[in-house]
Amino acid sequence: xxxxxxxxxxxxxxxxxxxxxxxxxxxxxxxxxxxxxxxxxxxxxxxxxxxxxxxxxxxxxxxxxxxxxxxxxxxxxxxxxxxxxxxxxxxxxxxxxxxxxxxxxxxxxxxxxxxxxxxxxxxxxxxxxxxxxxxxxxxxxxxxxxxxxxxxxxxxxxxxxxxxxxxxxxxxxxxxxxxxxxxxxxxxxxxxxxxxxxxxxxxxxxxxxxxxxxxxxxxxxxxxxxxxxxxxxxxxxxxxxxxxxxxxx
Amino acid sequence: xxxxxxxxxxxxxxxxxxxxxxxxxxxxxxxxxxxxxxxxxxxxxxxxxxxxxxxxxxxxxxxxxxxxxxxxxxxxxxxxxxxxxxxxxxxxxxxxxxxxxxxxxxxxxxxxxxxxxxxxxxxxxxxxxxxxxxxxxxxxxxxxxxxxxxxxxxxxxxxxxxxxxxxxxxxxxxxxxxxxxxxxxxxxxxxxxxxxxxxxxxxxxxxxxxxxxxxxxxxxxxxxxxxxxxxxxxxxxxxxxxxxxxxxx
DNA sequence: CCTCGTGCAAGAGCGGCGCTCTCGTTTGTG
DNA sequence: CACAAACGAGAGCGCCGCTCTTGCACGAGG
Numbered sequence: 001x002x003x004x005x006x007x008x009x010x011x012x013x014x015x016x017x018x019x020x021x022x023x024x025x026x027x028x029x030x031x032x033x034x035x036x037x038x039x040x041x042x043x044x045x046x047x048x049x050x051x052x053x054x055x056x057x058x059x060x061x062x063x064x065x066x067x068x069x070x071x072x073x074x075x076x077x078x079x080x081x082x083x084x085x086x087x088x089x090x091x092x093x094x095x096x097x098x099x100x101x102x103x104x105x106x107x108x109x110x111x112x113x114x115x116x117x118x119x120x121x122x123x124x125x126x127x128x129x130x131x132x133x134x135x136x137x138x139x140x141x142x143x144x145x146x147x148x149x150x151x152x153x154x155x156x157x158x159x160x161x162x163x164x165x166x167x168x169x170x171x172x173x174x175x176x177x178x179x180x181x182x183x184x185x186x187x188x189x190x191x192x193x194x195x196x197x198x199x200x201x202x203x204x205x206x207x208x209x210x211x212x213x214x215x216x217x218x219x220x221x222x223x224x225x226x227x228x229x230x231x232x233x234x235x236x237x238x239x240x241x242x243x244x245x246x247x248x249x
Numbered sequence: 250x251x252x253x254x255x256x257x258x259x260x261x262x263x264x265x266x267x268x269x270x271x272x273x274x275x276x277x278x279x280x281x282x283x284x285x286x287x288x289x290x291x292x293x294x295x296x297x298x299x300x301x302x303x304x305x306x307x308x309x310x311x312x313x314x315x316x317x318x319x320x321x322x323x324x325x326x327x328x329x330x331x332x333x334x335x336x337x338x339x340x341x342x343x344x345x346x347x348x349x350x351x352x353x354x355x356x357x358x359x360x361x362x363x364x365x366x367x368x369x370x371x372x373x374x375x376x377x378x379x380x381x382x383x384x385x386x387x388x389x390x391x392x393x394x395x396x397x398x399x400x401x402x403x404x405x406x407x408x409x410x411x412x413x414x415x416x417x418x419x420x421x422x423x424x425x426x427x428x429x430x431x432x433x434x435x436x437x438x439x440x441x442x443x444x445x446x447x448x449x450x451x452x453x454x455x456x457x458x459x460x461x462x463x464x465x466x467x468x469x470x471x472x473x474x475x476x477x478x479x480x481x482x483x484x485x486x487x488x489x490x491x492x493x494x495x496x497x498x
Numbered sequence: 499c500c501t502c503g504t505g506c507a508a509g510a511g512c513g514g515c516g517c518t519c520t521c522g523t524t525t526g527t528g
Numbered sequence: 529c530a531c532a533a534a535c536g537a538g539a540g541c542g543c544c545g546c547t548c549t550t551g552c553a554c555g556a557g558g
Contacts, residue, residue, distance in 0.1 A: 050536050
């Protein structure tokens with residue numbers, strides 16, 4: 001099954017990939033709204049109706065791209081985070097956050113597909129939710145490690161303690177789901193969710209132009225936000241004000 | 250000039266409003282992507298080409314809606330915040346945040362237009378930036394009042410103090426602009442910007458389904474996030490754990 | 499009052515879109 | 529070899545944004 005015997009099956013597999021690649025190229029360039037099935041068909045040298053042999057609709061094509069992008073983003077975050085020493089929690093957090101942002105900034109069209117306005121009548125099928133949670137799962141892992149490293153449920157996330165009380169009631173609002181690290185403390189999940197929301201908001205504002213002429217250096221601004229969000233989630237620098245890892249390239 | 254004398258001018262004004270209202274109705278229902286100029290024309294009983302007498306393009310119509318929505322949202326936040334006693338800073342903050350969310354939740358299409366994926370070839374004209382900043386200006390006013398109320402540059406935003414150092418470098422990245430409260434301390438502006446980003450991210454995640462089956466009660470979750478974001482920005486509850494104002498209706 | 503230029507609505511039409519259906523052709527299988 | 533399934537191409541449907549032309553009603557100047 002993994003080795004397609006017949007020529008037809010092989011051709012089908014190849015063409016499906018070609019269509020996806022062409023669609024991906026158009027997506028990165030123009031964003032999801034401008035992705036037309038007819039244009040993709042032209043790019044791969046087909047007539048539009050022939051594409052429907054491979055994807056039953058434009059939405060199905062978008063869904064395939066969605067899964068692919070979620071996985072790619074998740075992988076980028078995971079590998080960036082894995083390259084840092086396990087006990088350097090702030091380093092892992094910052095590496096993950098930076099990988100997140102650079103992936104998004106380099107592919108604004110993909111970002112718009114993943115986190116932008118959903119298409120009007122479109123409901124994401126179930127196969128997209130697992131890849132979609134990959135990023136936040138990577139983040140929650142770092143936070144959980146931080147909590148395990150420190151002591152007690154509130155490892156002084158730069159807070160005196162009332163912050164925990166503030167957020168605590170929210171734990172009840174978050175159903176466990178099991179999707180995100182079932183062994184992680186609920187409080188850590190909640191805080192990670194907030195940090196993740198902040199990170200997303202920052203990238204979204206940058207890419208969609210809402211910080212235009214407000215923030216001078218997006219990368220520096222993002223670093224500051226990421227560190228602050230991480231601290232709020234319980235990822236504290238080793239030395240209180242250790243030198244920040246330099247930004248790559 | 251304010252009183253249109255001729256019947257022509259009056260008809261023009263009326264029809265322009267009718268078109269905008271019809272477009273607004275379709276926008277709220279279906280979102281910006283599904284807003285078709287032809288459909289709007291049908292709604293007002295015109296032929297599509299006739300609409301071009303009033304708006305030179307679909308983008309122009311969207312721009313008009315954009316300004317209108319920004320203003321409406323800003324007004325909603327401002328009036329909600331103004332209804333609270335001036336010295337109840339947490340109450341003002343929470344009222345502003347809740348007004349923000351409920352406006353967005355009640356008009357997901359409008360929210361998508363304002364903060365969702367920008368249309369591919371569209372660059373927001375200059376007249377949109379002033380209304381766009383109205384919300385964040387309202388927020389920064391509350392934060393600035395909090396800072397003025399408390400002492401010194403860091404009124405213990407639930408933090409020991411290193412948080413200020415963490416964020417401090419970011420001040421340099423934010424150009425003053427003057428758009429947002431020129432007299433407000435830069436640090437307050439930066440923190441408000443972060444809080445605003447978090448608020449936006451929370452609403453966006455809610456409306457775009459990224460918290461589906463993750464957060465049980467969106468309103469409660471939002472309250473918790475808003476209070477925490479406010480505390481990080483320097484808006485602290487009067488009594489440390491004073492009873493939260495009940496959610497309206 | 500009448501005329502002439504202007505603003506206006508309507509219609510046809512252009513190319514592009516998602517999607518469906520039909521029609522030969524190719525391909526794999528019983 | 530024959531038959532069915534898969535396939536590519538084409539035509540066509542109704543939608544879209546937008547342009548151009550046509551006929552008409554309005555309103556200001558003579």
